[in-house]
Structure formats: C-alpha cells, structure tokens
Amino acid sequence: MTDALLAGDLPLPPRPDYLRHGSTIASWLTTTDHKRIAILYAITITFFFFLGGAAVTAVRLELFEPNGWLLTSDTYNKLFSFHGIIMVWFFLVPSIPNTLGNFLLPLMIGAPDVAFPRLNLFSWYLTIAAGAFTVYALLAGGVDTGWTFYTPYSSMFSNSHVFAAAAGVFVVGFASIATGVNFIATTHMLRAPGMTWFRLPLFVWAIYATSLIMVLATPVLAISLLLVIAERVLGLPIFDPARGGDPILFQHLFWFYSHPAVYIMVLPAMGVVSEVIPCFARRRIFGYDFMVYAMLAIAGIGFFVWGHHMFVSGQSALASLVFSFLSFIIAVPSAIKVFNWTASLFRGQISFESPMLYSLGFVGLFTTGGLSGLFLASIPVDVHVTDTYFVVAHFHYIMVGGSVSAFFAGLHFWWPKVTGKLYPESWAKFAAILMYAGFNMTFLPQFFAGYLGMPRRYHTYPAEFQIYNVMSSAGAGVLAVAYLLPLGYLTWSLFYGGRAGNNPWAATGLEWTTTSPPPPKNFDRQPRVDRGPYEYHAEGMSAGTDAPEVQNARDIR
Amino acid sequence: MSAPPGHATGAGRLWRKNLVIWAALLALLLLSLGIAYVPMGRITVAAGIVIAVMKSALVLLLFMELAKSGSLIRLAAIAGLVFLIAMFGLALTDVLTRT
Amino acid sequence: MSDESALLREPWFDFGRQREAGKFGIWVFLGSEMLFFGALLLTYTVCRIEHPDAFAAAGRATNIWYGTINTAVLLTSSLTMAMASQAAASPARLRRLVLACLLATALLGLAFVVIKGFEYKEDIDKHLVPGAGFALPQPGAQLFYGLYWLVTGVHAVHLSIGIVLVGRLFWEFYRRELPTQANPELEITALYWHLVDIVWIFLYPLIYLPGRSS
Numbered sequence: 028m029t030d031a032l033l034a035g036d037l038p039l040p041p042r043p044d045y046l047r048h049g050s051t052i053a054s055w056l057t058t059t060d061h062k063r064i065a066i067l068y069a070i071t072i073t074f075f076f077f078l079g080g081a082a083v084t085a086v087r088l089e090l091f092e093p094n095g096w097l098l099t100s101d102t103y104n105k106l107f108s109f110h111g112i113i114m115v116w117f118f119l120v121p122s123i124p125n126t127l128g129n130f131l132l133p134l135m136i137g138a139p140d141v142a143f144p145r146l147n148l149f150s151w152y153l154t155i156a157a158g159a160f161t162v163y164a165l166l167a168g169g170v171d172t173g174w175t176f177y178t179p180y181s182s183m184f185s186n187s188h189v190f191a192a193a194a195g196v197f198v199v200g201f202a203s204i205a206t207g208v209n210f211i212a213t214t215h216m217l218r219a220p221g222m223t224w225f226r227l228p229l230f231v232w233a234i235y236a237t238s239l240i241m242v243l244a245t246p247v248l249a250i251s252l253l254l255v256i257a258e259r260v261l262g263l264p265i266f267d268p269a270r271g272g273d274p275i276l277f278q279h280l281f282w283f284y285s286h287p288a289v290y291i292m293v294l295p296a297m298g299v300v301s302e303v304i305p306c307f308a309r310r311r312i313f314g315y316d317f318m319v320y321a322m323l324a325i326a327g328i329g330f331f332v333w334g335h336h337m338f339v340s341g342q343s344a345l346a347s348l349v350f351s352f353l354s355f356i357i358a359v360p361s362a363i364k365v366f367n368w369t370a371s372l373f374r375g376q377i378s379f380e381s382p383m384l385y386s387l388g389f390v391g392l393f394t395t396g397g398l399s400g401l402f403l404a405s406i407p408v409d410v411h412v413t414d415t416y417f418v419v420a421h422f423h424y425i426m427v428g429g430s431v432s433a434f435f436a437g438l439h440f441w442w443p444k445v446t447g448k449l450y451p452e453s454w455a456k457f458a459a460i461l462m463y464a465g466f467n468m469t470f471l472p473q474f475f476a477g478y479l480g481m482p483r484r485y486h487t488y489p490a491e492f493q494i495y496n497v498m499s500s501a502g503a504g505v506l507a508v509a510y511l512l513p514l515g516y517l518t519w520s521l522f523y524g525g526r527a528g529n530n531p532w533a534a535t536g537l538e539w540t541t542t543s544p545p546p547p548k549n550f551d552r553q554p555r556v557d558r559g560p561y562e563y564h565a566e567g568m569s570a571g572t573d574a575p576e577v578q579n580a581r582d583i584r
Numbered sequence: 585m586s587a588p589p590g591h592a593t594g595a596g597r598l599w600r601k602n603l604v605i606w607a608a609l610l611a612l613l614l615l616s617l618g619i620a621y622v623p624m625g626r627i628t629v630a631a632g633i634v635i636a637v638m639k640s641a642l643v644l645l646l647f648m649e650l651a652k653s654g655s656l657i658r659l660a661a662i663a664g665l666v667f668l669i670a671m672f673g674l675a676l677t678d679v680l681t682r683t
Numbered sequence: 684m685s686d687e688s689a690l691l692r693e694p695w696f697d698f699g700r701q702r703e704a705g706k707f708g709i710w711v712f713l714g715s716e717m718l719f720f721g722a723l724l725l726t727y728t729v730c731r732i733e734h735p736d737a738f739a740a741a742g743r744a745t746n747i748w749y750g751t752i753n754t755a756v757l758l759t760s761s762l763t764m765a766m767a768s769q770a771a772a773s774p775a776r777l778r779r780l781v782l783a784c785l786l787a788t789a790l791l792g793l794a795f796v797v798i799k800g801f802e803y804k805e806d807i808d809k810h811l812v813p814g815a816g817f818a819l820p821q822p823g824a825q826l827f828y829g830l831y832w833l834v835t836g837v838h839a840v841h842l843s844i845g846i847v848l849v850g851r852l853f854w855e856f857y858r859r860e861l862p863t864q865a866n867p868e869l870e871i872t873a874l875y876w877h878l879v880d881i882v883w884i885f886l887y888p889l890i891y892l893p894g895r896s897s
Contacts, residue, residue: 059693133694140694142704208711215656216704217694242711243667246719254726254833262814263829264822265726271737271822276729279675280722330670334678346678548694594775598766606762613754616888617747623896632888639758640881647765648877654703657710664714668721672728679729 042551044447044544059144060547062445065130067151072118072126073514075158079113082106084507087500093490103486104171105187109164111174112192116199117158119430120288123295124241125150125206127437128234130445132210134538134545135228137219137554142212146205153202160195164188173484175285176251178266178277182258190259193252200245200252203291207241210234219537221556225319228536228560229312232319233298236326240287240294244330248284251277275340282333290329293393293425294322296433297364300386303436304368305561306534307383308375309570312561314367321360321367328357338409347406354404361397365390376570380532381455385436388463392428396421399474414484416495417477420470428466435462435513442517443527447544450520454512462509468502533574535562605646612639686862705867706874713878720882723834727889730826737823742893744811744819745831749802750891753795754883760791761880764849768873771863778856781863785853788876792846799839831890838886841879848872 045062049055055063086106089097098106129147133140141147164170170192172181181189214235218227227235254277257263264270266277305312312318334342334350368390377383399421402408412418439455442448476495481488488496530539537554538545564571616635622628645651650661687698695701731738767784770777810818812832813825852869855861863869 138694142694143708144693204712204715208708208715211711212704212708215707216700239663242715243663243718246715247671247722250719250722250726253837257829257833261829261832263833264813264825265730265829271730271734271826273729273733275678276675276726279678280726283671283675283722330667331674334674337678341682342678343681343683345681346674349674349677594773595770595777595780598769598773598777598780602762602765602769605765606758609758609761610755613751613758613887616892617751620888620892620895628896629893632892633885636885636888639884643761643877643881643884647761648874653706657707660707660710660714664717668717671718671721672725675725675729676732679732 042546044542045547046447046544048547057148059140059148061129061133061141061144061147062545062549064147064151065126065128066445068121068125068129068154071151071154071158072122075113075117076122076510078162079110079118080507080510082110082113084503086110087503089486090488090496091500093493093496094487098486100486101171102169104173104484105165105169107484108170108173108192112161112170112196114426115174115288115292116196117154117161119292119426120199120203120241121154121206122292122430122434123299123437124210124234124237124291125154127230127299127434127441128210128237128295129206131441131538132213132231132234133217134444134541134549135231135536136214136217136222137537137550137556138213138217139548139550141209142216143209146209150202150205150209153205154199157195157197157199157202160191160198164191164195167191175281176255176277177281178255178258178274179268179272182255182266182277190256193256197249197252197256200249203241203245207238207245210238211242214238219554219556222537222554223556225316226556226559228298229301229315229318229322230295230298232322233294233301236322237291237294239326240291240329244284244287244291247280248288251280251284254280275337275342278337278340278342279333282336283330286333286336287326287329289422289425290325292430294325296389296393296430297322299433299437299440300368300389302534302536303382303386303440304371304390305563306440306532307380307386308372308377309563309572310371310373310375310561311559311563311566312367313370313373314363315559315561317363318367321363324360325357328353328360332357332404335404335409338406339413351404351406355401358397358401358404365394365397374569376572379456381452381459382436382440382532384456384459385432385439385462388459388466389429389432389436392424392432392463392466396424396429399424412477414482415477416473416481416483419483420473420477423470423473428470432462432466435459438513438517440532441538442520443531444538444543444545446521446524447527447542448520448524449527449531450524451516454516458509458512458516461505461512465502465505465507465509469499469506470502472496472498472502530574535575536560602647605642609639609642612642686864689862690866702865702867702870705871709871709874713874716878716882720834720837720885723830723837724885724889727830727834730823730830731893734821734823734826737819737821738827739894739897740819740821741824741827741831742891743895744809744824745891746802746805747891747895749798749805750887753798753802754887756791756795756798757880757883760788760795761877763787763791764873764876768870771866771869776864778863781869782853782856785849785856785869789846789849789853792842792849792876795842796839796846799835834886835890838879838882841882845872845876845879849876 045060055067058064085098086103089095089103167188169187170189171187172185172189176189176193214231254265258265264272266272266274268274301312301318332350332354334346335354338347403418403421439450442450472495476492481492527543529541529543540554541550563575612635616632619631620628650658691698692701763784767781767788770780770784806812810816811828813829817825849872852872856863
C-alpha cells in the first residue's frame, strides 16, 4: 500500500455523505444512522439549552435588586426550578453523550453504526416526548419544587405541576437507559479488528463509563419520581411523616441517581478534553492507563457518596461519617486526571486554537469546582454552607465551567468532521475567552456570597449581598453573549464556511481517517488498528511536529 | 447443521432437565409457605428471603443459562447485583443507626 | 444458512456476533431493571424496619392462596418459556414444541393477570386501599398497602409487556414470518420474562408471608 492510500487520500468513487444521503424530513425522522440521530439530539438540546438559559436570565435579572423588582416569589421559584430541570435532564445529561458520543463512538471504534440503531432512534423520540411533558409543565403554570423534587414539599404541599414535570423526567430517564445500554453493547461488540481495550480513545472510555452510570443509576431516579407521583395522585403515604412515611428516604433514592448523575455530566467532558489536549499539545496523553482506571473508579465510587447531599437532612451521624469519607476518596481519581492533563502539556508544542482554549478553561474551572467540593465533603464546613450560594457556585463550576466548556471544546473540535465546514477561528477564540471571563465573573462572587451566608433559592436578600449579585448578574450577561456567539458563527459556517479536509487538526484517531462529513456507513474501508490512540510522536520523544500517521485500512467492499 | 437425532429424544431431554428444575422451584415455594407459619421471629423472615434467593438463583443459573454464559454476560448480571447491594448497604447504614 | 440471513440486522456482518450482542444488551438492561425493582424493595425494607408490627398485621391481611397459586403459575410459565428458548436453540428442529411452549407461556401469564385481578377486587372489597376507610388501624399498614399496590402494579405492567412480546413472537412464528431456530428475539424475550418472574419470587415472601406465624 502506498502512503497516499494509507492516508485515505485516494480518490474514491463519488457517493453522498450522511448529510446528503436523503434530504426529506422523513428521511431524518426515521433515520437509524447514529450520525443523523446525533444531529437530531444536537438540535433538541440546543433548543433546551436556550430555554433553560432564558429562565435563568430572568432569575439573574431579578437578583439585581435586594428586594426584587421583576418577578413574584412564586414565579421566581418556578423559573429556577425550570432552569434546573431543563439544564440537568434535557441539556447536561444528554449533551455530550447523545450528540458527540452518538456521532463519534462508532467512528472512533471503527464501526458502521451503534449496536442497536432502532433503539437509538427510539431513545430520541422518548426525549422529545419527555421534553413535551416538561414544557407543558411550564406552560401550564410551572413547577416550584426545585430540580430536586424534595419531599414532603413536592408530594404534599406544592400546588404546581409536579406531575407533568416528574413524568417528563421519568420518561427522559428511560431514554438515558436506552442510550446507555446501546453504547455499552456497541463498545463491547463492535470494535474494529485490532481495536483492543487499551487502544480505545479516552473519549470512548468516558462514554462507556458514563453509560454504566446511566444504566445502573437512572432506574432509581425513576422509582423516586414514581413514588412522588403515586403519593400525589393516589394519596399513598410513603413520604408523609404524619402517616408513618419517611421523607428522608426520598433523598436517598433521589441522590442515589443524582450524585452519580454529576459524573454522567462530567465524565464525557473529561473524555473530550482528553482528546483535545494531546492534539493541540502534539503529545501523547500522559498516563493513559491511569486515565482509564481513574474514569472507571470515578464511575464506580460515584455510587457510594450520595449521602454528602444529606448531612443536614437528619440522616444518622454514622452514615454522614461514612459518606464524608467516601466523598474524599473520589477526589483521588479526579486529581489523577487533572495532573495527567497538565503533565500531557509538558514538553508539548502547544497551540491555542479554540478547542484547546475551551479545554484549558475546563481544566482550570473543573479543578476549582472539584476543590470546593472537598470543602463540602467535610461535614462541619458543609453544615455551615449548606443551601447557600457556595454550593451553587461549586456545582456550576463543575457543570457549566466544566461540562459546558468541554461541550463547546468538542463541538469546535469535531465541527469540521460533523459538517465538513470550517468555522471562523478568530471568532471562536474570542468566544472561548469571553466564556471563561464571563463564567468566572458570574460564579466567583457566588462563592463569597455563599460563604458569608446568602442562602440559595430566595428571590430577596439582605442589601449587603447586593455587590456580589450585581457582579454575578453582569457576568451572566457576558456569559449569555459568549453562548450566543457560537450559535451565530457556527450557523454562518454551515453556509459560508470553507471546506474542511478529512483531518484539519492533524489529529490521530479513526474518526479522522474517513471523509468529512463521513459516508452513511462511516468508512469506505474497514479500519484496522495496530497502535494506541495518541501517537503524536515516537515513544520517549517530546512533542511531534509532523502530521501523525493514520491507521491502516482494508477494503470491505 | 447436524441431523436431528429425532423429535422425541431432543424434546424429551429438554423436558427431563427443565421439569426437575421446575419441581425444585415448586418444592421451595411450598417450603417457604410452610416455614412462614413457624414462629421463629427474625429467622422466619430470613428464611423467606433465603428461599427467594435460592429460587431466583435456580432461575438465573439454569433457566436464564447464566451458568453456561460467557464471562461478559456474567459481568453484566453481577454489576447490577453489586450496585444493588451498595444501595441497600449505604441506605441502611443511615436507617439502622438513626437516633 | 437462509435462517441466519433472514435474521441478520444492521449494522452486523456476522449473525453469531449479533446474537451475542442482543443477549449482552438485554442483560445490561436487566441489570438496570434489578436496580429499578431494587429501589422499590429498598423502600419496602426501610418502611418495614420502621413499622415491623404494622407490616406483620398487614401481611396477614393478604390472601395467601391467591399469592401462592400465582407464584406457582409464574414459576410454571418460566418453565415453558425456558423450554421454548432452549428448544429454539437446540440443533434439533423443534418448531412445534417452541410454538406450544410460547402459547403456554403467554396463557400462563394471562392467567396470572386474571388471578391478580380477582385478588385486587377482593382487596378493594376488604378496604385495603390506603386512604379514608382503610381496614387496618395501624398507620404503617397503609404504607404496606401503598407499596403493595405500587409494586404489584409495576410488576403487572412488566408482565403485560412480556405477554405482548411472547404473543407477538408466537404469532410471527405461527405465520412463519421468522425462523424459530436460533432466533435472537426469542432469547431476549425469554431473559426478560425470567427476570419478571424473579421479581415476583422476591415479592412473594415480602407481601404474602409477613406475620403468618404470629
């Protein structure tokens, strides 16, 4: 085989790529192509992202003034609840796994599709149905329980549309389970010849670990919401303390899902960053094996720490102690990952393209969020700052600073592959830096306000906290611009962007060996894999400067 | 494909094997029914659960052929069990030690 | 291998691999189902720890005959389901046996639902529905019956899905639309059926046996 053939540059017979392979609406709505389903998901979550964003814009506007000026307290409660529900279940949980993961998992392992393509489409329809329930809950008057649906408020007292919202989350949970089952089976059964477990890109490992959590944790969320619905609709006394029920049990069930769900949201982000950093540092990832073990450890231990959300709930002191200890343990694999990302930069040929800027932003913000998590794992500090803005800042550093930054990193990194178009790089760099600045401006003051005692979920606050809230709200405005920019220039690039080559970043990895955009069955030739995923330079050398070799391919037609 | 050794023998072998399992399941059902009426306090409760574990082990291993399955499928079954035990263990750590 | 080409689906090249993936996929889903019912059983366990006497009294109020007969019905349906699955997997051509066993399985499943219906009716007549006019005095007994209705209801939904799946397979095999031999859908349906049976195996001592000895 010649080098040209190896590089995949041989002129192949013309055939439509997946985007032009059928152009009717029906061909999209009945597609079983994982790449098209990824696009369907991308459109869906973009819609929900801006819906959830609109809700929080109103919240931040309200918080400009200590005593409120825009919303009633009732509307305020409904808006932050809606923001949480939408952002957690309809944006963050499906964001990276169902868009980038769906698109890339088969490409990265050299497969023509996921293991169960029809189940994949079914999962999208479930998401749509669930979204309809949730949007109905908003239109019908909203739900005011917060995204956590805590009992007995949600089951006995709230007069808002808890049923519709809980039903929406219940249904989207099954979409999540279906996706998880699909991805696990795909990773196990459809790897290309030579694609051994320790040659998998870390993004695939991340999606795999995420899928494990989706499959094993989500059913418990379904039960916790089913019990709330049953109590509301059928009058069962399960969480009613006056009739012998146990409201704290709800928190156990809810957090058994919702703490691992944090890792559903952040593990895929770690996967994206682990792809982007080696590419733009032209370095092998440092400590590949430990990155894998760390991700599996995070997925596993993530199940054993849920009680740190319940230190002030009345759970027993022994349980708090156990959960606190386990919560400290999970910092270890997270720290391994952060150190390995930074070590991967050492002796690299670093260039600061937009995906790299987003990824470096992720590492910093995730570290800040993670370290503030250690404060919260410690019982005495947690008791002091429970339900304050300290907690709000902490999890936004992980979820928004971490996951959303990484989502944008991945979006930019793989945009040429997904669409075949190049986006305007200077705009992208500007947006990345603006997002980092806007994010810190929004959430850093919340650490201070929270530490000084400002409680979350109130629409009024003492005047002494106004300075922090004004900073935060102003930052949110900057952040909103930074989120709208990519919507503009990425859409622009669809029509006017330059043609992207097969491998615009000179990255390793199977997805870059096929055309941009890929053909319907992903590869014209069955890929064969004979080495690891990040061979940017020879072993033992420092950063590579040349384009890496691409994988072998053999004809399957 | 090898020639079938005849209807009766293939089917007969399957019936013999599975009827034995079924008989064991029904025997265990009657056993747990009987034990439930013996006043032994907590042991009565435990006996009901232990027999349920035995019955489901029979179904899992023989009807669902877990005993013959590859390690991958066993792993999937065990994963569910491990996290189920973790959920019970940690939640009961709270419930049993509340004051 | 015309059988195999009729059963081969996208994106698979190899039927053996597809079959293995289907089996693995359903096992992963069953792992998820274990946690689903496990969470309900955890709820039951916590409530029972908090109200042991009420749960004993409430358990005594259930009808043990319905419960025991239904358990036997479901165990028998697992036998016929296993027979159908193993007969289809066997190299001997046992199409008639597969059909007979599938029909028996679906009918036994229906029998379970019908018996359960009679039991529900009796429970309603005996005022064992939580709320005003509940028959038992202890507050914890309402918890027991709240969970009873919920858990058996969720189980019945699962079983009904199973009946539809088995009935559909029977119909397709009967019309010869799909080959029975080595059919992955049959294997997958059988695994699901057995899990629903296992759930009931655990529900039996938890619902019908508490408080019988006191």
